[in-house]
Amino acid sequence: MRSSISDRLSKMDKRLLNVRFKKSTASIFVLFIIFIIVFFFHPFNELTTVNLQSYPNLVDSLKGNTVISDIKIKKCFYYSSCQLNKVEQLQWRRLDSPLELYAAKPFRSLSRSMDIFNTFVFVKQASAQTVDSALVDVKITLKGEPINDSNEGWVSTDYDSYTIWKKFISKSHETFEQVDLVRDLDILFGMDDLQDSREYWQYQRTSIPVNAPVLPHLTLLKVPLTSHNKIFTEFHEFQSLKQNEVLLAKSNSLKIVQISDLHIGPDTGFCLDSSIDCTADLKSLEFLESSFEGESSSKPIDLVVITGDLIDSHRTKEFKSSILKSLSPILSKKIPFIFTFGEMDEVPLYEDKPEDENSPDESDLKVDTILKLNILNFISSLPYCYNKFVRYNQNLHGLTNYNMKVFKMPVNEETQLKLDEPAAIITVLDSENHKIDSSQINFLYRENQPLKSKDPFKLLFFHYPLPNYRPQGEFKLIGAYNDKKPLKKKTDMKFRDDIASLGYQVVSVGHEYKNDLCLLSEKIDRNTVINSMWLCYSSGAGASVGTSVDYDRKLRVFQIDFEKKQMLSWKRSALKGAFDHQMIHEY
Template sequence: MTRRIVRTATQLGALTVFTILVVFFLDNQFRVLPSAIHTYLPAHHPGLAITDITVTKCSKVNVFSSCKLDPNVWQRVEKDLYLGSGWVSAAYLHVKRKEEKDLTADDQVVVDVTVGRLDPSTGEKEVEGVKWVSRPAGLWLKRSAKRHASDSNSAVTAVDVLFGADAVDPRDGWQMTGTPLLLETSGEVLEARLSVRRGHPVAPTKPQPRIGENGKFKIMQAADLHLSTGTGHCRDAMPADGSPCEADTRTLEFMGRLLDEEKPDLVVLSGDQVNGDTAPDAQSAIFKFAELLIKRKIPFATIFGNHDDEGSSPRADQMALIESLPYSLSRAGPELIDGVGNYYVEVLARGSSKHSALTIYLLDTHAYSPDERNFKGYDWLKKNQIDWFRETAEGLKKAHKEYTHVHMDLSFIHIPLPEFRDESNYYKGAWREGVTAPGFNSGFRDALVEAGVLLVSVGHDHANEYCALSRNEKADPALWMCYAGGAGFGGYGGYGGYHRRIRFFDIDMNEARINTYKRVEYGDLAARVDEQIIVDGGRVVHSE
């Protein structure tokens, strides 16, 4: 932690190392660095009504200055409204709540929130007992003294803060206020925007994936979105014509177009959804991809890459947030297993069947090597993860045999396995860059083959987009190992004019067949690139 502080101070030259250390250790209520900002999960308080909201500002160089209010009265939203960039100032949103049963005739309940310089009541028809009141940072609250207001669906029952000009809130019952808080900030990334929930929380929709009545099921694998807080800046955009390019805007438009055209039944987000270095508020980045899927009512499953938690929020916090979203099938997985996001998704057979037709295993490949001296580069799947996978796959076999057709197993991870480096494998697609697999081989490829998994698909190396055929000892096809190709403009492209792309797996359970192809962001937009059948009759096949 001290090294991070010294490095940041050296880069900015705004404060001495001594001053920063004094602020950090003596006044730990401040989030000095963006990397120390954690995803905030707004507390739900059934039976509580919001009676007031305010913003406090304080000085970071004055140890006697505080952004805290009485915690017995106020709940602070634990996000610095300057996202740690204010080296002199910090600011926080505070919410006051009261038990509905304890409300008196003198209490006022918040029924609306807006932001602006002008009094929003101007020109409005007066309603007895209802008035707008001003708070700092351009915040205006409409409060009602009517006793029944707290029970109404119009009453504000939760408040959150999101950042960036493109901030969205996909949660049921939540709505953005639109205009950012009036703070002394510059740049759209630091636009702090309020989101409010009216009424009490409802359980998020969690659909059970099922094979269609036509026997088909389609999976979209979107890898390496590299979304930021705010619109972000493009890297290696094609065509390289110097046109202005907002990374997240272009990434999300691409993904949204394919969602509408391909209509997948499930989306797998296979890591590096968040570009940690440019996402001082990971929640705002996560909500952007989630909004695309939730509004289309498409179930999705996520795993982490090496960049997701390099910024504001650790894996566990991000997964807790993602688990709480509608249509998310993501799970943290067993607590005693290494990593966050070791789980599986069952896709049921068509109709009303309760039998699994397809099982999708998702595992966390972590980030960087824990033993750089002996194994440079990236981390590997740990023994207890592989043991968990083996035990889980074995435990499901009996139930899977009850399916009257051919049951199939697939897997998704982020960092490629060492076997992806084997150039003797047949492959289809482009192999543009070196395979950055871990230096230590923990044996997951063998575990997949032993369990009968037909394919494993990864992300991580953005410009690689091939499927390689791994064989068994008798030289028979054993496992397809695919790259999705990078989809996001916030991550690198390069390598000879790489166009962002997304991979699809078109599954026909009638024939136990899997066809895979990619769609590109630029060029022949309708084309299916490198289309090939990789599984037929429930077996790995080489179709060429």
């Protein structure tokens, strides 16, 4: 009897153990599946979380006489943060992007590398007074690969897959303060058309070897210690103009070039025909180069106004490279410029909230909003740029709203600028979410009210057209009016009257690359013209979806002759050169 009871208990225990084992096995299997999904398919390494970043300008990078004294590489598991320990963090700084930024993600594409590691570059930065030596050059190659026949003067350090080649100069060397020292370092991503035309930056066209379709390149800020006074003086002179939104015309006339819709990305461009070698971006940059050369031959360009879609955000993981590439013709010629967002490089300002709620703080901002702020912050840090970084302002629609005052030359130390008496006004607005709203019209009234100038020339620029760009009936136009499909009517048509009443003689936009016309918008009452102004397009300076590689790129030019009291405009295209000259306004 006892044996029978014992047997039955033993069988029950076994059944319980089997049930528990099956449940445990099922739980482990479920956890394993969740792990596989999260591990291999969740985009940890993409921009799911983004912090508001600071981008130093040239002077910021040189403050404190800091130099790069060393560089190293650290390879990390794909989903780790790849941070240094607390002691190392005091001396070393990690560059933002991994070398494999454009490589295929694990198990995303079986045809590409399934490497589950990231490689980050770290730099050691310190004051020139405290270091024993500083870097004057650096290169990264595959492990063991030489940089030249002799490698003379270089020190190499091998890592798992790479060799870092470093060239130092001792602080005790007599030329230490005169030579170009590496003051900052960054990684850019691109192909044959990538450029970094910032003054004092030396871009390495030879890429770092990575198994990816878009390759990383080093770019080095190299400045001798003895150049600080000149650089700081020039910087602060421009900063004074920038803070006051003042533009000094280079002569007794003013030339403004408007470019729009470049759609630049990290590769060589978008093409409708994938079977051909796509060089759309390269052709766009060549068009800008030749246009700037052509316009500068008669009179220097005073300002470039960029009315949106500078980069193609859908192709871009790291926006700094695409921005530097797109601005390279402007930066290389040291032309002052100002930028406003288009929909391809813009994102909504912040989550939709009830109107009675308070202004959102930084924690309320969406990821793509912070990306937009970072884009503006980076562009604002570039030389000759009139953009200023703002966090956000619930009382003003968009981020890029500026009102620049133009003064005729010559201006000398004895001349006191009267900021309320400019010879011309250049206003830039942000048509975020395809609209201009009442807060921006109020901004125009506030900025124009204190002006005492008699009959100044006034130009207004933004990206997305007003609904008034689709007029009814008969009207005068100059140029091609090909795209007549309905516009998104988020902007009140009455805002056109506000703009005209403030004395603006022209509004010029981008967005519609098929239109390059100026149309005359008139307000008529009882057969009498009360006011009129030109509504113009810049057309597209780059190729985009719906255009071919050989699309005839165009830009618009405005020129004000202060002596003749005339404002002219014309277009320049890749095929026609300068054409469609017209009078915009004459006093």
